[in-house]
Amino acid sequence: MTPTRGISVSGVSKRFGDNQVVDDVTLGAGAGSLTYLLGPNGAGKTTVLRMIAGLTTPDAGIITVDGCRLRDFAQVKRAVGFGLNPFAHNPKHSARQHLRWQARLGGIPLTDADRVLDLVGLGSVSGRLTGRFSYGMLQRLGIATALLGDPRCVVLDEPANGLDVEGTLWLRELFGTLTTRGKSLLVASHSLSEVEITADRIIIMGKGRILTDADRDEVLALGTGPRRLESAYVEITRTSVDYVGGGSSR
Numbered sequence: 001m002t003p004t005r006g007i008s009v010s011g012v013s014k015r016f017g018d019n020q021v022v023d024d025v026t027l028g029a030g031a032g033s034l035t036y037l038l039g040p041n042g043a044g045k046t047t048v049l050r051m052i053a054g055l056t057t058p059d060a061g062i063i064t065v066d067g068c069r070l071r072d073f074a075q076v077k078r079a080v081g082f083g084l085n086p087f088a089h090n091p092k093h094s095a096r097q098h099l100r101w102q103a104r105l106g107g108i109p110l111t112d113a114d115r116v117l118d119l120v121g122l123g124s125v126s127g128r129l130t131g132r133f134s135y136g137m138l139q140r141l142g143i144a145t146a147l148l149g150d151p152r153c154v155v156l157d158e159p160a161n162g163l164d165v166e167g168t169l170w171l172r173e174l175f176g177t178l179t180t181r182g183k184s185l186l187v188a189s190h191s192l193s194e195v196e197i198t199a200d201r202i203i204i205m206g207k208g209r210i211l212t213d214a215d216r217d218e219v220l221a222l223g224t225g226p227r228r229l230e231s232a233y234v235e236i237t238r239t240s241v242d243y244v245g246g247g248s249s250r
């Protein structure tokens with residue numbers, strides 16, 4: 001799938017030394033939909049997201065957002081927002097300082113910091129140092145950073161990690177609001193129960209390659225039992241798992 005609007009990754013590869021971590025990957029995240037990127041640890045999901053963000057340089061392939069290369073946008077933060085690392089902040093800055101700094105870097109009005117703080121539920125703690133934030137609060141801060149400038153596309157790496165039940169429900173609602181407003185969401189996740197509820201499209205990677213790229217219902221149809229996505233996922237990734245549990249110590 002290579003949508004004109006949204007995020008398009010075409011024939012992208014990346015090697016670190018002898019390790020081919022992304023191998024000829026083509027995927028897309030269309031406008032008004034929530035696309036999840038799943039896969040075992042080390043499958044290459046974060047590397048793909050980092051290449052979309054321009055933080056890692058691909059060896060081959062083309063990546064576009066709304067049909068343009070990232071470098072061609074006058075204001076990247078109006079086109080695409082990234083939440084890839086909840087620890088990417090100065091712990092001695094308050095949440096508001098962090099977001100105002102990010103807004104300044106992105107050419108976004110500083111007042112947008114307060115809008116996104118309210119949007120992620122951090123308005124009442126906006127003056128608190130981020131070094132004193134819980135992991136769930138840092139996740140919300142990362143999502144707020146991604147939403148600065150109200151970008152048309154949003155890319156998030158495991159945003160549900162560390163969120164409590166209320167936070168999980170909040171994130172679900174936020175994703176719904178964003179897609180209803182026509183945003184393209186590309187989200188790496190291991191939270192299969194949440195993916196099963198909220199996904200429009202599901203892409204599964206294994207060992208640097210795309211194993212499955214289909215609408216949610218098509219993927220669910222591959223599964224059985226009460227946890228359909230989990231059973232489909234286990235089957236699809238069966239030969240792509242590098243790290244397995246060691247079992248009981250007894």
Ligand SMILES: Nc1ncnc2c1ncn2[C@@H]1O[C@H](COP(=O)(O)OP(=O)(O)OP(=O)(O)O)[C@@H](O)[C@H]1O
Pocket residue numbers: 016019021039040041042043044045046047048
């Ligand atoms: N800068 C780097 N230098 C060398 N190897 C790297 C680098 N970044 C990632 N890798 C390797 O690339 C592979 C893919 O890593 P990546 O973080 O993309 O996987 P992932 O699918 O996001 O995994 P997880 O689910 O654990 O977050 C791993 O083997 C990792 O060790």
